[in-house]
Amino acid sequence: MKNMWMMLFLVLPLLALAYAGWHVWTLVPLPKVWRAVIIIVGVGSFMLMFLNLGRTIDRMPLSLARLCYDIGNSSIFILLYLVMVFLLLDLGRLVRLVPREWLHQNVYTTVILLTGLFVVFMLGNICYHHKVRETLTLTTDKPLAKPLRLVMLSDLHLGYHNPRTELARWVDLINKEQPDMVLIAGDIIDISVRPLIEENMAEEFRRIEAPVYACLGNHEYYTGEPQAQQFYREAGIHLLRDTCEVVGDICLIGRDDRTNPHRKSLGKLVVEADSLLNNGRLGEKYTIVMDHQPYFLEQAERAGIDFQLSGHTHRGQVWPISWITDRMYECAWGEHQRGNTRYYVSSGIGIWGGKFRIGTQSEYLVVELRVKN
Numbered sequence: 001m002k003n004m005w006m007m008l009f010l011v012l013p014l015l016a017l018a019y020a021g022w023h024v025w026t027l028v029p030l031p032k033v034w035r036a037v038i039i040i041v042g043v044g045s046f047m048l049m050f051l052n053l054g055r056t057i058d059r060m061p062l063s064l065a066r067l068c069y070d071i072g073n074s075s076i077f078i079l080l081y082l083v084m085v086f087l088l089l090d091l092g093r094l095v096r097l098v099p100r101e102w103l104h105q106n107v108y109t110t111v112i113l114l115t116g117l118f119v120v121f122m123l124g125n126i127c128y129h130h131k132v133r134e135t136l137t138l139t140t141d142k143p144l145a146k147p148l149r150l151v152m153l154s155d156l157h158l159g160y161h162n163p164r165t166e167l168a169r170w171v172d173l174i175n176k177e178q179p180d181m182v183l184i185a186g187d188i189i190d191i192s193v194r195p196l197i198e199e200n201m202a203e204e205f206r207r208i209e210a211p212v213y214a215c216l217g218n219h220e221y222y223t224g225e226p227q228a229q230q231f232y233r234e235a236g237i238h239l240l241r242d243t244c245e246v247v248g249d250i251c252l253i254g255r256d257d258r259t260n261p262h263r264k265s266l267g268k269l270v271v272e273a274d275s276l277l278n279n280g281r282l283g284e285k286y287t288i289v290m291d292h293q294p295y296f297l298e299q300a301e302r303a304g305i306d307f308q309l310s311g312h313t314h315r316g317q318v319w320p321i322s323w324i325t326d327r328m329y330e331c332a333w334g335e336h337q338r339g340n341t342r343y344y345v346s347s348g349i350g351i352w353g354g355k356f357r358i359g360t361q362s363e364y365l366v367v368e369l370r371v372k373n
Helices: 002-027 032-052 062-094 107-129 164-176 194-198 218-223 225-235 266-276 298-302 321-328
Strands: 131-140 148-153 181-185 212-215 237-239 243-247 250-254 286-290 307-310 334-338 341-345 362-371
Touching: 002 032, 002 062, 002 107, 032 062, 062 107, 062 194, 107 362, 131 164, 148 164, 164 362, 181 286, 181 307, 212 250, 212 286, 218 225, 225 237, 243 266, 250 266, 266 286, 266 298, 298 334, 298 341
Parallel strands: 131 362, 148 181, 181 212, 212 237, 250 286, 286 307, 307 341
Antiparallel strands: 148 362, 243 250, 334 341
């Protein structure tokens, strides 16, 4: 099954590239040599994405690596929209609503297509850079010495495309909230720890004026979890990897990412948390679980967890992929509830790949936790 998905991952983009390339060749009203240049540049841009797979990008100068990452990974989304447009036009031809001339050496179609793509992706980039402040109020019967303000986020994907300047802006947003605690539900690192080290991003994390707790995400495994853990230590981030910690009136449980098939079950972590609290006292503490990937939400409900924070989905990043994620997960984004357990699945403050949000948002969550009146 794994090999089949890997084959689809490699074959489908190449088929899409061939399909879009053929349409561009027949559509653009330029001499053959210029059409060939356009196709070669397009294919070359797409192939830059594969520099990430063999860590070739880590051996390049940082500025060049950033450029290659941005071009290669942005081209995936541009290819997706080209394929959608051409499929729509081909369907129009099939039902005889679109004349053949519209797709052959046509200046007007070419200009409309280029203008439309430019506008869509420009607005998508603007939307990405606008960070949405979501709010959530949680109430409990369990004792709290005082109301708490928590800032929660996920999927920072720091690296070649999200540099230190971006992280500094996010830290300012966090500090502005004056939180009692900051929780990060995985994927702090994108694909490589190298740019985080070279830009000393750990220094930015140390500017956060509250204790920071985090769990691992799947991208920390792509990076190499020993390197990720070392960065967490340097950044002053408390990593909860299949462990729990009591912070005042809160019991925090951080799950290892499900990339690790040997991670502990949530039930076992709850038993360990109960033992840490001298047996039977877990029910007296408001319990928060951080689990990067929002699968099997019923486990938190069965374990009596009060709140679970997840991320991972990005809600697809761009439409119509958001339609797919909405159907893949019980909750792909936003608030959710099962029994007495509340959930929030964040679409992420950062992003993987191209910096575009189309029909989705980059966000951080400000939670007010207080005792019920």
